[in-house]
C-alpha cells in the first residue's frame with residue numbers, strides 16, 4: 001500500500017536543508033507521495049528509511065517472470081480482489097505436467113503437440129503457457145527430459161524437483177532460459193535458495209501453513225532470492241478458495257509483504273476433485289500458476305476462454321475496427337451484411353461466413369463495442385447509424401447491387417432503414433450466425 | 447510469525463427464501479428448498495455463516511424442444527416426450543428444483559393453450575415431490591395467460607413463477623400473490639436495474655421473502671464476465687447492507703451455454719476445440735462453476751453429467767473442514 005505524504009515525511013531527516021530543491025522536507029514528501037519526485041534527490045535519507053520507502057512502493061503482489069527460448073509468462077502485480085474494481089492484469093500461467101519417467105520420444109511428441117496448440121477466440125490466440133517437468137528418478141533422466149522438451153518447444157518451464165541434486169541438474173539443462181524452480185521447503189531451503197540465486201531464477205516455496213510459508217519467504221529473501229512463488233499445498237475446492245482468498249486479502253488489504261507473491265496450484269493433484277472445475281475456480285479466484293495433469297483440448301479450450309473472460313478489462317469491451325471487411329475474396333455480386341464491432345459478435349459472424357465458403361462483404365458498424373441486441377437496446381445500432389456506415393464504407397462503389405442483410409435480431413429496423421437508404425433493399429437475415437450459410441443458399445441469387 | 451486471516455465485518459445478510467410447500471404448509475411437495483441466508487461471500491465459512499448450500503435446478507420443457515443440442519437429446523432420450531417422466535428423471539439425476547419452461551406452441555405447431563399448461567403442471571406435480579418453477583415462453587401476452595393458468599393449477603405449492611421483467615411483471619406478480627407463489631425477477635446484467643425491479647415487485651405487495659433475483663448470465667466466451675461481475679457487485683452490496691439487493695440469485699447457464707456453437711455443434715468446428723461431447727459438457731460446467739463463485743444461489747442446468755459434477759463441487763465447498 002502506498003504511503004501518504006505525512007507517513008513519508010516522518011521517515012525523512014526533517015532538517016529542511018533544501019538540497020532536494022524543495023523548500024521543506026514536507027514539501028518533498030508530498031511530491032514523493034504524488035510520484036512527482038524521486039527519493040534519490042534527497043542525499044541525506046537514512047538507509048533504514050530508504051528500505052522502508054522502497055518496500056512500501058513495491059506492488060502488493062510481486063511480479064514474477066519466466067522466460068523460455070523465446071516465450072515469456074508474467075504473473076502477479078494484481079491490485080484488486082474483484083475485477084470490477086479495476087481489472088485483473090496478469091493471467092495465471094497454465095502449464096502441463098510431464099514426468100521424466102516417460103520416454104524421450106513420448107515426451108517430445110507430447111510437448112510438440114501441446115506447443116503447437118493454438119486456438120482462436122475472437123481474434124485472440126489462446127495457448128498453453130509452458131510445461132512443468134517433474135523429476136521422478138535421477139538427475140540424468142531429469143536433464144534429458146528437459147532437453148527433450150526444449151528441443152521441441154521454446155515455452156517457459158517449471159522444474160518440479162524435490163532435492164538439490166535434481167534441481168541442479170534441471171537448472172543446468174535449462175541453459176539461459178528462466179524457469180521456475182519448484183520447490184524449497186523448511187528442510188532444504190538453504191541449498192535450493194543457493195541454486196536459484198546463482199541461476200537468477202524464481203523459486204517456489206512449499207509450506208504446510210501460511211505461517212511456515214511466511215517465515216520461509218523471509219529467510220529466502222534474506223538469502224538473496226527475490227522472485228518467489230507460494231505453494232500452500234491446496235487440495236480441493238474449499239481449501240483452495242479460502243486460502244487463495246486469504247492470501248489475496250493479506251496482500252491487497254493488509255500489505256502483508258511476507259506473503260505478497262503469486263500462488264501456484266495443482267488442481268489435478270488431489271483426484272477427489274474434478275480437475276477442470278477446480279482449475280476454473282483457481283482462474284476465477286486468484287491463482288498465479290496452474291499446473292494441469294490433463295490438457296485435452298476439450299478441457300483446455302474452455303479453461304483458456306474462461307481465463308480470457310475473467311481477465312478482460314471490464315472498462316473496455318474487446319472490439320474490432322469498424323470497417324468493410326472482405327471474406328473469401330468477394331466481388332461486386334457478393335452479399336453485403338452488417339454487424340456490430342463487438343469482437344464476440346464480429347467473429348461469430350465472420351467465422352461462420354468464412355467457414356461456409358461464401359464470398360461476402362461484412363460491414364462492421366461502430367456500435368461502441370456492443371453486441372447486436374445490447375447495442376440496439378442502447379441506441380447504438382439503429383437505422384441512422386447503419387445507414388451512415390453504409391454510405392461511408394464505400395460499399396456503393398464496390399457492389400453491383402443494393403442489398404443489405406441485417407441480423408435477424410434487429411428485424412424491426414428494416415422499415416426505417418429503407419427510408420434512410422433510398423434505393424436499397426433491406427433483407428432480414430437469420431437470428432443466429434450458424435444459420436447464415438443456409439440462409440445465403442436459400443436467399444441469395446448469384 | 448503469526449499470520450492472521452483477514453475477515454470482513456459484513457453488516458448485511460442475504461434474504462432466506464423457501465420454494466415449495468409440503469402438506470403441512472398447504473402444498474403437496476415431499477420436500478422444500480431453502481436458499482440464501484448467508485452473511486458472507488460464497489463459501490467463506492471462516493468469515494460468517496452460510497446455512498444453505500446453493501441449489502441445482504434442472505430445466506425441462508412442457509414438450510420436446512425442437513432446437514436443443516443433439517447431445518441433450520441423447521442424454522435424456524425418451525423422457526423428453528413426456529414432461530412427467532422428464533421431471534422424474536430430473537429428480538433422479540439429483541435436482542433440487544424442477545425448472546419447467548413452457549413453449550409457445552405444442553408439438554403439432556398449434557399455439558400452446560391454458561388447458562395444456564394446466565395438464566402439464568398437474569402431471570409434473572404428481573410425478574415428482576420436488577419444488578417446481580414454471581417459466582413462460584418469453585412472449586408477454588402468451589406468458590401472462592399461460593402463467594396465470596399454471597399459478598392457479600399449482601395454488602398453494604409455492605411455485606417459482608417467471609420471468610418477471612421490467613416490461614412484463616404485473617400480471618405474473620399478481621397471480622403469484624393470489625396463489626401463494628414466488629417470482630423470478632430478471633434484469634439485463636445491471637446492478638441498478640436488478641434492484642429497481644425488486645423494488646417494483648415489492649411495491650405491488652409481494653413480500654421480499656418470495657422474490658428470487660435473476661441478474662442474467664451469458665455463456666462462457668459470450669459475455670459471462672459481465673454477468674459474473676454484476677453478480678459480485680450485487681452480492682457485495684447485499685452484504686454491505688443494501689436491503690433491495692439481498693435477494694438470493696438464480697441464473698441459467700444451461701440455457702445460455704447449450705445455444706452457443708461450442709456446445710451445439712459437433713462438426714466443422716476447429717480441431718482446437720477438442721471432442722464435442724466433453725467440450726459441450728465442460729462449457730456448461732465451467733460456466734456454472736464460475737457463477738457459483740460469483741454468488742449464485744440457484745443454477746439452472748440442462749445436462750445430467752453437470753448435475754453430478756456441480757453437486758460434488760458444491761458438497762466440497764459446503765463441507766465443514768474449513769481451512770484458513
Ligand code: B12
Nearest residue numbers: 339345370371372373374377378407429432433634635669
Ligand atoms: C453481455 C450483455 C450485455 C453487456 C454488454 C456486452 C457487450 N459488449 O455488448 C452489458 C452488461 C454491458 C449489457 C448492457 C445492456 N444490455 Co445487454 N445483454 C448481454 C447479453 C447477456 C449477451 C449479449 C451477447 O454478448 N451476445 C453474444 C453476441 C455474439 O450476440 P449478437 O451480437 O447478437 O450476435 C449473434 C447474432 O445476432 C448473430 N449476428 C450478429 N451479427 C449478425 C449479422 C448478420 C447479417 C446476421 C445474419 C446475424 C448476425 O450472430 C451472433 C451469433 O449468433 C444479452 C442477453 C443474451 N443472453 O443474449 C443481453 C441483452 C442483449 N441486453 C439487453 C439490454 C436491454 C441491455 C441494456 C440496455 C440494459 C440497460 N438498460 O442498462 C444495457 C445497454 C448497454 C448500455 N446502455 O451501455 C437486452 C436487449 C433486450 C432487447 N431485446 O431489446 C438483452 C437481450 C437481455 C434481455 N433479455 O433483456 N448487456
Ligand code: SF4
Nearest residue numbers: 016017018020025042
Ligand atoms: S534534501 Fe532531504 S533533508 Fe533536505 S530538505 Fe530535501 S528532503 Fe529534507
